[in-house]
Amino acid sequence: MKIKIVHILHAVGGVDVSLRLILANIDSDKFESIVIHGDSDKNEPFLNDKNIPIKNYPISIIRNINPSKDYKAIKEANKIIKNEKPELIHVHSAKGGVIGKIVGKMNNIPVLHTPQAYSFLSANSKFKKNVFLTLEKFLSKWNNKILASSNSEKNRALEEVGYNTDRVLLFNNSINAIDNISNLSIEKTWPDDYICSVGRPSFQKNIELMIEILHQIKQTKPNIHLVLMGVGYHAPNLGQVKSLIANYNLESNITLLEWTQREDIFNIIKNSKLYISTARYEGLPYSVIEALALGKACVVTDADGNRDLITHNTNGYVIFDENVKEFANKVDSLLKDDQKRTEFENASLEIFDKNFNIENTISSLEAIYIKERKK
Template sequence: MSKVKILHVLHSVGGVDVSLRLILSNLDPNKFESVVVKGKTDTDRAFYDANHAKIKTYNCTIIRNISPLNDLKALKDLQKIVKEEKPDLIHAHSAKGGILGKLVGHFKKIPILHTPQAYSFLSVNSKIKKSAFLTIEKVFSKLNNKILASSTSEQNRAINEVGYETEKALIFNNSIKPIDEIKPLSIRKTWPDEYICSVGRPSFQKNIELMIEILAELKKKNSQIHLVLMGVGFHSPNLETIKKLIKKYNLSKNISLLEWTEREDIFHIIKKSQLYISTARYEGLPYSIIEALALKKACVVTDADGNRDLIKDNHNGFVIFDNNIKEFNQKIELLLSDNELKKQFEENAYQRFNSNFNINNTIQSLERIYLNNLKK
């Protein structure tokens, strides 16, 4: 049997990039051949398969924002690549990758799977923009394609808001390898031994403003509370606002802002923390929380897409509704004071990871999805 060729199309940054690398490095290379098409200004790191062989990669003008000239050029480039590669299936990732992939797949009669990794219409605060982005998704849902959601929440949005038929809204949970080794920090530690942590760039999506408000309230009862916030160095449009809030609440000694660093450092910091928090407005299925589960960490998170798919309230953490700062503080204080409860949540966290988000146990389901959606 010849290999099935999968063409991956994406704006390869952040969690989208992480997702693709995990998929490529775990697919059976005896059954699948992968080709990647990404933006010219995306990561320049090579992609590798499970045999550590470098994967063929094309660069074209795929960018995050809408740009008619760049988008048209990217579409023409992608059509040429598809004509040359003749893939059996296109797996489009991210909003822009989804639009380009769906168009080319429609023109070339190639099956398309689209993984949004958080729908673009969730990323804007403007009702007009949100309506426009949702309309675009609805229009493109009518082409010959299926959603391959990264979480149950994303799958539900595809059906209930975008308008996909239930049988055209599939799911493959974002998944990672077990984290078996914690390496020493490659950066200098400048924070206390006892701290809580999070990963999140200051942006509308991550809602770090709420996190600072929570920290300010925690400090009223615990002057030694400390937050290590990772990931503030890449595309952080609200960073100056966050710095002003830190100064307003006199929190400079209670928070460490770390620019993006090696994943091994992130693992180390999460592992040594007391617990993990997230104030996100929406997610696809956040890798940082999956990593926290794999590292046996209890979590306190907002009731957002992605968060609620990973954290079961009062089982492996707490889910906070309506951005309730008082409730957030009460649950964090409870876990910091009740060691037995925290230990139980930590064990539940690891069990939940291993059952649902361990890629060693889930990759076969993705392979079946690929095989079941080839052109008849």
Template sequence: MKNAKIKVAHILHSVGGVDVSLRLILGNLDHNHFENFVIHGQTDTNLEFKDQNGKTLPTFQTSISRNINLIKDLKALLDIVQFLKKERPDLIHCHSAKGGILGKISSFFFGIPCFHTPQAYSYLSAENKLKKGLFLGVEKFLSHFNNKILASSNSEKNRAIKEVGYKKNKVLVFSNSILPINNIPKLSIPKTWPDDYICSVGRPSFQKNIELMIEILAKVKNKKPDIHLVLMGVGFHSPNLSIVKELIEKHRLKNNITLLEWTQREDIFNIVAHSKLYISTARYEGLPYSIIESLALSKACVVTDADGNRDLIENKKNGYVLNPNETDSFVDKVLELLQNDKLRDSFGIYSKSKFESEFNILKTIQNLESIYTHEVNSY
């Protein structure tokens, strides 16, 4: 190993949960043993990346973007190779779909270990078979390169092995984790919704399946007319927003839902903390931070049986994990938890316990440090 410290290059399109994940990792890795720098897109974030001591980390920007663009992607690859040649890291950790593709290819030129954390595989977002086949084919091809998957959940690990084709010894898990939420911050925005409400975080998109959430809300309203949903994060990359608004009008839910286009993470903590329960209708996730935060805030959750969701919610222990095709089951369980304070509180206690044992980054970061160290020393 060249350096006293292990030098790690992080490559990603830094938005959403991927951005949150990296910042939590960088802010908690032992700075005495690890040196980090970040390669990310030119339009994804303007915020500096900081280490455990609050020191700003070196960053390099190139044309990494969400969408496929052969010219921009080729330029990004060439830039990344130059950045890596200059910095000479001991290890590459790619985050996100695009970061994974570019990082895996670039690692080929340097003969150093490479991890990829998909945070939900890109092919899961495809709404047609042709696109899904193309994205999955790229992931399968790159699985033959000298890299390993560092999955964000056991569901993601299983998908890497069973669908993408990675060998079991090339797939590890470091679960997304957060800091404990010991103090509930005050809202920085006006509160325009009633005191009794349920909540969720999710941009209207194929992945989040907010259309199903609206259908569930409409059915709940038939039995509980004052039901109210606060939906956060609808402003960023929300291709289905117009459809969702049409459904709200169709079901006459304008007075039963609050759409928050942009919300600070601290505001999300406040809104989740004061809600009755958290709901997710996602088709798939990596390991969703909004639900991890709900666990840390002692919340019962009602979620779809999807990757990520099922890793966090244990059916009938800290919530309900339900078939997305059974909207009536969602309605029944939401109503049950709203009407049964004792059950809701018991689920919340289990949520907090599960968070402390499995998703508290003050404890789990040591697992990642061990993975990094073992990979570099044994390469």
């Protein structure tokens, strides 16, 4: 008999990518996967390891807090769970976590929660952070465990939310190896020598810091160029970022790509000199994992997720305290030092294959599912 697992999530961004990678790699002869997701999510089928669409239920899950819609989503999810009778519920992100933990308790079904960056990290006020953290602590008392996407996320669950060690598990976000690089499907409007990043202008991604760093680098390297991908998706700070670019006269030093096909992203990262991230927090960022898989040296902030992927002076540099000058100096030094950059690139490939290649890691997730299911 197959083990039936229901996944609950708002299927957008990295959360959506994470689930689709799991579904495409987990053994469908052993596991039956079902997805409950937002009815406003993109209309793409969820495919299993045989490329066959799996059963999915769109319900009223939305990103922001909305008491009436959230209550409706809980009722809808509960009805589905009662009908499907899964042995395990795997919930993803903050909203999926709240809904899944409630319906799991209502039906006495074990729940695994993968936060993909805790919601309280996104709060830019102390009051909001306390509200989100209090909710996580309250829900942690029920029949659920954390399935962290990184060691940093695992530590947050233990040290801040208050889970016991036996209730916090780890499965690193992982991807398939990137073996084939397609030609660009868009016109290349940037120079051959460039650095790159993927990140929507938002509090989390802190693109304003990236612009400050670019401005600093330009003082000694006037032709520095940054290709920034993914700026058009849910980008609340896009106006501020564009204003900062104009104030620093950086229009000729940066290319903003609002929407980019995944294959184009791989091409752009692969052909860049190095990858950078200025995020304030992450779960375990797929863009940086992809940079490792493509053999890139990286310079990143000391944020959850970033520090789990980049080991300082091994496959890149980790910069503390959002130090603009230090970040700029490390980027500049790597651009000048081909030998050091190549050393970091080789290390990135080794680290990826050992820890973040889903073909090598999916068996550990299957073992967790088998152990944690309702007996």
